[in-house]
Amino acid sequence: MAYERALAKYEPVLGLETHIELGTASKMFCSCPTEFGAEPNTQVCPVCLALPGSLPVVNEKAVEGAIRLGLALNCSIAPWGRFARKNYFYPDMPKNYQISQYDEPICVDGHLDVTVDTPDGPRVFRVDIERVHMEEDTGKTSHVGGATGRIHGADHSIVDYNRAGIPLLEIVTKPVTGTGDLAPLVARAYAAELRDLVRSLGISDVRMEEGSMRCDVNVSIQERGTTEWGTRSETKNVNSLRSVERAVRSEIERQAGVLDAGQKVVQETRHFQENTGRSVSGRSKEEAQDYRYFPDPDLVPVAPSDAWVEELRATLPELPAAKRARVRSEWNLTDTELRDLVNADAIELVEATVAEGAPSDEARKLWLNELSRRATEQEVELAALPITPAQVARIIALVAEGTLTNKLARQVVEGVLAGEGEPDAVVEARGLKVVSDDGALGTAVDEAIASNPDAADKVRGGKVAAAGALVGAVMKATRGQADAGRARELILEKLGAS
Numbered sequence: 080m081a082y083e084r085a086l087a088k089y090e091p092v093l094g095l096e097t098h099i100e101l102g103t104a105s106k107m108f109c110s111c112p113t114e115f116g117a118e119p120n121t122q123v124c125p126v127c128l129a130l131p132g133s134l135p136v137v138n139e140k141a142v143e144g145a146i147r148l149g150l151a152l153n154c155s156i157a158p159w160g161r162f163a164r165k166n167y168f169y170p171d172m173p174k175n176y177q178i179s180q181y182d183e184p185i186c187v188d189g190h191l192d193v194t195v196d197t198p199d200g201p202r203v204f205r206v207d208i209e210r211v212h213m214e215e216d217t218g219k220t221s222h223v224g225g226a227t228g229r230i231h232g233a234d235h236s237i238v239d240y241n242r243a244g245i246p247l248l249e250i251v252t253k254p255v256t257g258t259g260d261l262a263p264l265v266a267r268a269y270a271a272e273l274r275d276l277v278r279s280l281g282i283s284d285v286r287m288e289e290g291s292m293r294c295d296v297n298v299s300i301q302e303r304g305t306t307e308w309g310t311r312s313e314t315k316n317v318n319s320l321r322s323v324e325r326a327v328r329s330e331i332e333r334q335a336g337v338l339d340a341g342q343k344v345v346q347e348t349r350h351f352q353e354n355t356g357r358s359v360s361g362r363s364k365e366e367a368q369d370y371r372y373f374p375d376p377d378l379v380p381v382a383p384s385d386a387w388v389e390e391l392r393a394t395l396p397e398l399p400a401a402k403r404a405r406v407r408s409e410w411n412l413t414d415t416e417l418r419d420l421v422n423a424d425a426i427e428l429v430e431a432t433v434a435e436g437a438p439s440d441e442a443r444k445l446w447l448n449e450l451s452r453r454a455t456e457q458e459v460e461l462a463a464l465p466i467t468p469a470q471v472a473r474i475i476a477l478v479a480e481g482t483l484t485n486k487l488a489r490q491v492v493e494g495v496l497a498g499e500g501e502p503d504a505v506v507e508a509r510g511l512k513v514v515s516d517d518g519a520l521g522t523a524v525d526e527a528i529a530s531n532p533d534a535a536d537k538v539r540g541g542k543v544a545a546a547g548a549l550v551g552a553v554m555k556a557t558r559g560q561a562d563a564g565r566a567r568e569l570i571l572e573k574l575g576a577s
């Protein structure tokens with residue numbers, strides 16, 4: 080059913096379960112390294128391969144990361160809790176259970192405020208957090224020989240256990256109600272805010288495209304005016320912000336169609352298809368397994384002391400929401416300007432550029448215009464461009480002191496990005512300095528007057544606006560390097576119009 084019609088009749092409820100791979104040096108229960116992209120099965124040991132007789136030991140850094148995220152999400156930290164065994168069989172899981180936390184999660188009852196842009200301005204939604212718990216990742220299976228990379232039609236499957244045992248945090252929201260037609264945007268904003276929060280804590284690189292952050296998106300709908308929530312579906316492993324938004328939207332449309340046809344929504348997992356923007360049915364909860372959770376007897380309980388928790392609270396950095404509020408007022412930004420900065424992921428970069436002495440307006444514009452354009456062209460993130468905030472600040476200073484025009488500044492940016500060295504070296508090597516000394520400029524002005532007699536006559540006759548054509552000729556002759564203001568002065572002087 081079309082989205083607008085679905086929303087006129089039904090009200091959605093959301094629930095997000097997000098997995099984040101922690102960036103600890105070693106795995107959750109053993110000392111194997113965690114670097115991404117190593118040769119398959121080179122980062123394994125008896126513990127993470129679950130060989131008989133091996134015993135897990137909890138990674139303190141992972142617990143620390145969980146507590147810091149819990150605190151940043153305004154959660155209570157459980158003073159005592161155990162790990163549980165979640166029993167199921169899957170070929171890329173070395174044990175026939177996953178170590179997770181069940182009814183004793185380390186963090187409970189928090190919230191995260193997210194902002195959504197609406198035609199009436201920004202709106203804030205509070206997303207309540209049910210819990211944050213620790214668990215371990217599974218290995219990774221590749222299906223070889225088929226056309227689709229899926230198991231159907233494949234010749235054989237191979238398993239890489241390097242990822243098995245990497246620490247994961249799972250963040251589960253309470254049901255999110257009252258979002259109406261903004262539900263897809265709220266889901267997306269939540270995922271973005273959580274990603275930024277985790278990144279600011281430095282506990283994960285949260286790259287959705289590499290799978291270090293993945294979202295399961297729960298959606299149900301109920302007829303407007305009714306109080307009972309509908310049956311939810313759970314779309315698994317959605318791996319981009321855009322897909323989170325699209326998954327919610329398409330699921331609202333699908334469920335509305337099902338209900339309108341007089342059928343029932345079944346509780347099931349679904350899989351989002353990037354190419355179609357729709358999801359397909361996975362496993363239904365009727366055949367869902369009983370995980371037979373029980374406390375893992377191999378592990379001691381996690382009992383963080385108050386003192387440790389307070390110590391960790393003191394390590395929390397300025398969180399993204401507070402940072403946005405601060406830069407908004409310090410840099411005097413409108414809602415739109417702030418949103419553009421956030422969307423471009425540029426706040427940190429602009430901040431660093433300002434710290435190098437650049438005025439915030441200039442720093443913001445250079446990062447958002449010229450540099451964003453180049454990042455898009457090169458298909459890299461803004462922060463991955465080979466130019467530093469210090470170099471950007473230097474280019475801005477060269478413009479401010481009159482050595483460069485904005486146009487020349489763009490060429491310096493290009494030079495720095497091309498690896499030609501520091502901004503000053505690029506100016507030197509490419510000969511980009513503004514021509515403002517009257518000698519060189521005077522010659523160019525004389526030539527411009529000589530080759531544009533009509534315009535020159537008009538200026539002599541008092542039509543000062545005609546000087547524009549002459550300035551243009553000077554700029555052209557100097558390949559954009561003339562000081563346009565000084566060129567204009569000289570033209571008017573020479574033609575007796577000043």
Ligand code: ADP
Pocket residue numbers: 092093094095096209251252253254255297298299308309310311313
């Ligand atoms: P499961 O393990 O079955 O996925 P969880 O409790 O881990 O269950 O997560 C369910 C998620 O779905 C939570 O985020 C929860 O808030 C959300 N949720 C629960 N009921 C509904 C509903 N009727 N509609 C949408 N989301 C829901």
Ligand code: MG
Pocket residue numbers: 096295
């Ligand atoms: Mg779940």
Ligand code: ZN
Pocket residue numbers: 106109110111122123124125126127128244
């Ligand atoms: Zn190991």
